Amino acid sequence: MAAGALHRSMRTIHLHGGSNDSASTKEFGNSSLKFISKGFPVDVKFLNDKSRSFRHCKMHVIRAISSHASVVDPILSTAHVTTNFNQNTSIESSLILIRHGESMWNEKNLFTGSVDVPLTKRGIEEAIKAGERINSIPVNMIYTSALIRAQMTAMLAMTQHRQKKIPIIMHDESIQAKEWSQIFSEETIQQSIPVITAWQLNERMYGKLQGLNKEETVVKYGKEKVHEWRRSFDSPPPNGESLEMCSQRAVAYFKENIEPQLHNGRNIMVAAHGNSLRSIIMYLEKLTSQEVTNLELSTGVPLLYIYKHGEFLKRGSPVGPKEYGVYAYTRNLALYRQKLDEMVQ
Numbered sequence: 001m002a003a004g005a006l007h008r009s010m011r012t013i014h015l016h017g018g019s020n021d022s023a024s025t026k027e028f029g030n031s032s033l034k035f036i037s038k039g040f041p042v043d044v045k046f047l048n049d050k051s052r053s054f055r056h057c058k059m060h061v062i063r064a065i066s067s068h069a070s071v072v073d074p075i076l077s078t079a080h081v082t083t084n085f086n087q088n089t090s091i092e093s094s095l096i097l098i099r100h101g102e103s104m105w106n107e108k109n110l111f112t113g114s115v116d117v118p119l120t121k122r123g124i125e126e127a128i129k130a131g132e133r134i135n136s137i138p139v140n141m142i143y144t145s146a147l148i149r150a151q152m153t154a155m156l157a158m159t160q161h162r163q164k165k166i167p168i169i170m171h172d173e174s175i176q177a178k179e180w181s182q183i184f185s186e187e188t189i190q191q192s193i194p195v196i197t198a199w200q201l202n203e204r205m206y207g208k209l210q211g212l213n214k215e216e217t218v219v220k221y222g223k224e225k226v227h228e229w230r231r232s233f234d235s236p237p238p239n240g241e242s243l244e245m246c247s248q249r250a251v252a253y254f255k256e257n258i259e260p261q262l263h264n265g266r267n268i269m270v271a272a273h274g275n276s277l278r279s280i281i282m283y284l285e286k287l288t289s290q291e292v293t294n295l296e297l298s299t300g301v302p303l304l305y306i307y308k309h310g311e312f313l314k315r316g317s318p319v320g321p322k323e324y325g326v327y328a329y330t331r332n333l334a335l336y337r338q339k340l341d342e343m344v345q
């Protein structure tokens with residue numbers, strides 16, 4: 001199965017069920033249909049829609065799943081509209097958020113924003129430490145920004161993970177990129193974790209502050225003004241993005257691409273940036289624009305949320321040396337960790 005299929009199969013095929021085919025809802029009731037396509041769950045949701053006959057769509061799914069690298073991308077296919085299906089709400093999935101480790105411009109105290117700088121040695125150590133802290137929490141998919149400091153953090157953290165799966169950055173920026181990055185071994189795919197990079201998760205663009213020293217900027221513009229640019233919700237830096245503008249892309253991407261995966265029971269890691277994550281946390285924790293001004297994220301410290309019944313429950317972030325004492329493991333997470341323990345015995 002192609003790597004592209006690795007990417008695809010972690011998604012969901014949605015089908016239009018014809019209104020004259022009541023079988024669609026009767027036959028499949030109120031749950032989605034699951035195909036296992038070469039070891040990967042492919043959810044198929046049936047929709048009541050007059051535009052397509054159910055049988056036509058079902059053939060489309062069977063053909064798509066049974067074929068090989070030329071599997072039609074369900075997301076690009078015409079049938080991909082989600083309905084308000086009454087889903088199995090007992091699904092619980094975990095969401096790990098990590099701000100990248102210290103970057104070379106963090107070390108020099110420069111405004112970084114969308115400038116693409118790598119981690120420092122300390123930032124690399126922070127990323128590895130982050131991996132140790134979350135090494136017993138399941139990860140099925142990883143999302144990072146298009147910037148190297150976030151991607152390095154995700155890959156370094158996963159070197160410490162006990163499930164020993166290999167993160168693979170998905171390349172679907174062109175048909176050739178998809179074809180040239182194909183993987184032709186089932187077993188290898190099983191041992192892989194798709195990493196999706198998205199510019200929407202990039203750090204807020206700091207405009208004319210990018211490259212300036214933060215202390216010198218305070219001297220020049222005053223503490224109040226710089227704090228307002230850095231932490232307020234709706235005051236943008238000169239020619240830059242406010243947090244609100246950043247959230248309009250980061251939170252929109254999260255809702256459209258990441259939340260459906262959590263809803264389907266996939267465990268997700270998001271490695272991103274101080275402000276793109278602040279905007280996402282504002283959404284997860286329903287913070288007001290006043291509350292979010294006090295929200296600070298340290299570099300390389302993972303936060304854990306549990307997604308259940310469409311809600312996000314914060315389960316802690318490590319402050320002490322021992323991560324077990326910090327994250328509030330759910331029963332499922334404790335069982336998962338126990339399975340990992342048994343595997344090494």
Ligand SMILES: O=C(O)[C@H](O)COP(=O)(O)O
Nearest residue numbers: 110111112113203230274
């Ligand atoms: O972009 C930067 O400079 C940092 O990643 C975040 O900067 P801030 O803490 O000033 O928002």
